[in-house]
Amino acid sequence: xxxxxxxxxxxxxxxxxxxxxxxxxxxxxxxxxxxxxxxxxxxxxxxxxxxxxxxxxxxxxxxxxxxxxxxxxxxxxxxxxxxxxxxxxxxxxxxxxxxxxxxxxxxxxxxxxxxxxxxxxxxxxxxxxxxxxxxxxxxxxxxxxxxxxxxxxxxxxxxxxxxxxxxxxxxxxxxxxxxxxxxxxxxxxxxxxxxxxxxxxxxxxxxxxxxxxxxxxxxxxxxxxxxxxxxxxxxxxxxxxxxxxxxxxxxxxxxxxxxxxxxxxxxxxxxxxxxxxxxxxxxxxxxxxxxxxxxxxxxxxxx
Amino acid sequence: xxxxxxxxxxxxxxxxxxxxxxxxxxxxxxxxxxxxxxxxxxxxxxxxxxxxxxxxxxxxxxxxxxxxxxxxxxxxxxxxxxxxxxxxxxxxxxxxxxxxxxxxxxxxxxxxxxxxxxxxxxxxxxxxxxxxxxxxxxxxxxxxxxxxxxxxxxxxxxxxxxxxxxxxxxxxxxxxxxxxxxxxxxxxxxxxxxxxxxxxxxxxxxxxxxxxxxxxxxxxxxxxxxxxxxxxxxxxxxxxxxxxxxxxxxxxxxxxxxxxxxxxxxxxxxxxxxxxxxxxxxxxxxxxxxxxxxxxxxxxxxx
Numbered sequence: 001x002x003x004x005x006x007x008x009x010x011x012x013x014x015x016x017x018x019x020x021x022x023x024x025x026x027x028x029x030x031x032x033x034x035x036x037x038x039x040x041x042x043x044x045x046x047x048x049x050x051x052x053x054x055x056x057x058x059x060x061x062x063x064x065x066x067x068x069x070x071x072x073x074x075x076x077x078x079x080x081x082x083x084x085x086x087x088x089x090x091x092x093x094x095x096x097x098x099x100x101x102x103x104x105x106x107x108x109x110x111x112x113x114x115x116x117x118x119x120x121x122x123x124x125x126x127x128x129x130x131x132x133x134x135x136x137x138x139x140x141x142x143x144x145x146x147x148x149x150x151x152x153x154x155x156x157x158x159x160x161x162x163x164x165x166x167x168x169x170x171x172x173x174x175x176x177x178x179x180x181x182x183x184x185x186x187x188x189x190x191x192x193x194x195x196x197x198x199x200x201x202x203x204x205x206x207x208x209x210x211x212x213x214x215x216x217x218x219x220x221x222x223x224x225x226x227x228x229x230x231x232x233x234x235x236x237x238x239x240x241x242x243x244x245x246x247x248x249x250x251x252x253x254x255x256x257x258x259x260x261x262x263x264x265x266x267x268x269x270x271x272x273x274x275x276x277x278x279x280x281x282x283x284x285x286x287x288x289x290x291x292x293x294x295x296x297x298x299x300x301x302x303x
Numbered sequence: 304x305x306x307x308x309x310x311x312x313x314x315x316x317x318x319x320x321x322x323x324x325x326x327x328x329x330x331x332x333x334x335x336x337x338x339x340x341x342x343x344x345x346x347x348x349x350x351x352x353x354x355x356x357x358x359x360x361x362x363x364x365x366x367x368x369x370x371x372x373x374x375x376x377x378x379x380x381x382x383x384x385x386x387x388x389x390x391x392x393x394x395x396x397x398x399x400x401x402x403x404x405x406x407x408x409x410x411x412x413x414x415x416x417x418x419x420x421x422x423x424x425x426x427x428x429x430x431x432x433x434x435x436x437x438x439x440x441x442x443x444x445x446x447x448x449x450x451x452x453x454x455x456x457x458x459x460x461x462x463x464x465x466x467x468x469x470x471x472x473x474x475x476x477x478x479x480x481x482x483x484x485x486x487x488x489x490x491x492x493x494x495x496x497x498x499x500x501x502x503x504x505x506x507x508x509x510x511x512x513x514x515x516x517x518x519x520x521x522x523x524x525x526x527x528x529x530x531x532x533x534x535x536x537x538x539x540x541x542x543x544x545x546x547x548x549x550x551x552x553x554x555x556x557x558x559x560x561x562x563x564x565x566x567x568x569x570x571x572x573x574x575x576x577x578x579x580x581x582x583x584x585x586x587x588x589x590x591x592x593x594x595x596x597x598x599x600x601x602x603x604x605x606x
Contacts, residue, residue, distance in 0.1 A: 031492055039494060043348050128437025129456070129490035135431060153432075154491075161492040187432035188457075189334055189464040191342060 025107045027114045031122070031162050034115050038076065038164045047072040050165030050192075052156060055079040056096040056210035057105055060200040064169040065109045067197055076163045077106055078115040080122060084130075085151030091296075096213040115163060122158065131157045133184045136274050140287060141176050141298065144264050152177055153184045160190055168192050173199040173207050175285055175300045179274060199299070201227065207299045214295045222258050223292050229254035229266075230301045233286050237303045242280045244268045255290055264289035264296065271302055328410045330417045334425070334465050337418050341379065341467045350375040353468030353495075355459060358382040359399040359513035360408055363503040367472040368412045370500060379466045380409055381418040383425060387433075388454030394599075399516040418466060425461065434460045436487045439577050443590060444479050444601065447567050455480055456487045463493055471495050476502040476510050478588055478603045482577060502602070504530065510602045517598045525561050526595050532557035532569075533604045536589050540606045545583045547571045558593055567592035567599065574605055 028034045038048055049072035051064045057079075068075045079102060086092035099116075106114055130150050136142075137149035160168065170178050178196040185194055200208045205227035206220060215223060229251035236247050248266045255261050268277045271285045280303075287300035331337045341351055352375035354367045360382075371378045382405060389395035402419075409417055433453050439445075440452035463471065473481050481499040488497055503511045508530035509523060518526060532554035539550050551569045558564050571580045574588045583606075590603035 035492065035494055042346065045346050127490050128439070129434065129487050130437075131432065131434050131491075133432045158490075158492050161494060164494070184432050187430050187461075188434075189338065189461050191338055191464060191467070 025103070025111050025114055027103070027116050029116050029118065029121065031117060034076075034113070034117075035162050035164070037113065038074070038162075041074055042164060046074050047166045048074045048076060048164060050159070050163045050168045051075070051077045052159050052168065052170075053077060053079055054081045054095065054210065055102050056098050056213060057102045058200075058208040058210060058212070060171050060173065060208040062105060062109060063200050064171065064197055065106065065111060067195065068167070068169055069110055071167050071195075072165075074112045075110070076113045076115055076165065077111050078117075078159055078163065080115075080117055080155070080159075082122075082151055082155040083119060084123070084154055085145075085148050087145050087147060090145070091211075096210050098213075115159075122155070130154045131184060131188070133180050133187070136176070136183060137180055139274055139276075140265065140267055140269070141289065144289060149177070149180050153180060156181055157184065157188070157190070160192055165192050167195060169195045169197060171199060172196050172302075173209065173299065175287060175302075176274065179272070205231065207297075209297060211295055211297060215292075219260075219293060222260060223297060225255050225258035225261065226288055226290055226297060226299045230286060230288065230299060234301060234303050237280055237284075244278050244280060247280070247286070251286070251288060255288070258292075260293045262291040264291065328406070328414050328417055330406070330419050332419050332421065332424065334420060337379075337416070337420075338465050338467070340416065341377070341465075344377055345467060349377050350469045351377045351379060351467060353462070353466045353471045354378070354380045355462050355471065355473075356380060356382055357384045357398065357513065358405050359401050359516060360405045361503075361511040361513060361515070363474050363476065363511040365408060365412060366503050367474065367500055368409065368414060370498065371470070371472055372413055374470050374498075375468075377415045378413070379416045379418055379468065380414050381420075381462055381466065383418075383420055383458070383462075385425075385454055385458040386422060387426070387457055388448075388451050390448050390450060393448070394514075399513050401516075418462075425458070433457045434487060434491070436483050436490070439479070439486060440483055442577055442579075443568065443570055443572070444592065447592060452480070452483050456483060459484055460487065460491070460493070463495055468495050470498060472498045472500060474502060475499050475605075476512065476602065478590060478605075479577065482575070508534065510600075512600060514598055514600060518595075522563075522596060525563060526600060528558050528561040528564065529591055529593055529600060529602045533589055533591065533602060537604060537606050540583055540587075547581050547583060550583070550589070554589070554591060558591070561595075563596045565594040567594065 049068035051068050053061050065077060081095050083092055131153040132150055133153050142149050182194055185192060204224035206224045232250050232254050233247045236250055241247060251266050255263055266288050269285050270277060271283050277284055283302055285300055285302050289298045352371035354371050356364050384398050386395055434456040435453055436456050445452050485497055488495060507527035509527045535553050535557050536550045539553055544550055554569050558566055569591050572588050573580060574586050580587055586605055588603055588605050592601045
């Protein structure tokens, strides 16, 4: 090999490094290494912001990472498709993955650490411990996915212990998840501030979701019916409609008009307790779960 | 009031301070205050050792506190009679208390913080979250007290989040509790080192316990039969007996000879998995639960 070849190759690598990697993001796959890294940083007074994800990152995730960068000295993002929050008949094995692309996005956003454990690292042989957060985990998403929130609270409790964040960021798209995690953090006295950021949407109004990757353009257009239904409900409430039966019926009509949809639930609930509501008086959470061509999508608005 | 009176009174207070209080132990009753205090200390690089108790302190607890003092910069002791680890028919309401005496002992041992929350502080209205550590919580003590370990893992998870210890100390008398907590700490990736210290015993061999306060001298003498049974078992094993049925029978005989005893269980188990053992080959945990005049006592040895 000629010296010039080596030279040009190195130059090529360098250029790519400087273009894409503003910071030298470190990828850590071991819990012990991740934990000792952040504990060292905290002993030196550093603040840590954390965005837990299952990868297949979209603009919703990236908006959380940008916010995290403004809030702390060190930003940690985790990518772990958590098996304990998927039911047996769910899409764990085909959950979308795009690790190389995800890493590129996170490097561009100046993330300090990507925590990327595998399943054996998070749930080693003999694993038995679960965190359960009571009644609010058994309605809405919990009714459709009975062990889902037990998986969510458990993995988030573990990740909080591993990453030791001062602040952690979640999306409002998973409204019930945010409430369940607030409950867990309060009940277990976990010293972390939770920030729930607004749902990021496509131009069509469709909530950004990793599962949108299952769709082509035509399907994405149809999926927009969910948010159209929610907007319809908002319009009704703002024009004085208080009967939740009628509001739900309007959303149902909008979604049923669209080919390939199968409604799992449409529900109006208290924004804190998630108690079901019959007549709108104060703020309410309107949430929807729909299968489109077999792919399960959720969305919600607070009115 | 004459100046001399003020002077002598102040002098009196000062003298008492210097006699009993080597250090100015602070008592904290609020979780937020306790947590911010230790988080501040940790940011300044301090190491924290923690001894959780239910009060009615005896030499077993105090030996843990002395050890804690050697291991860290700051020693926190909690006193909280945790309702969630007592069954409905158990002795929660009459659990022994001796707060003034406990405080005196802890001050003498240079404890930095006594964390002394009340029930409303630890389990406020709307509390729903529990930590469960699986199979090993449903045998031995867990079989006799079905929700006991759920209460233990939950309160210890909470206390660890509030006190943020680098090291936490427990007694070997509660052998199964120590194993369950090790499991939880490992599974949930809690960054704390658990130290399990040997059981401290009376001269008679009786394991120190807060519940011993229920007894007079004659009852304490009878209670010593439990450790005598365990010693008998140890002698048998050392002389080559491997049949667990025979070993258990020997303990049972020793305890039954004593007036007022009612055996809950006598069990020989693996020291790690707590799987029941039929023939002794390696190390075993021999554990006993007995009611003496209605008061439930536990003890164990590893042979």
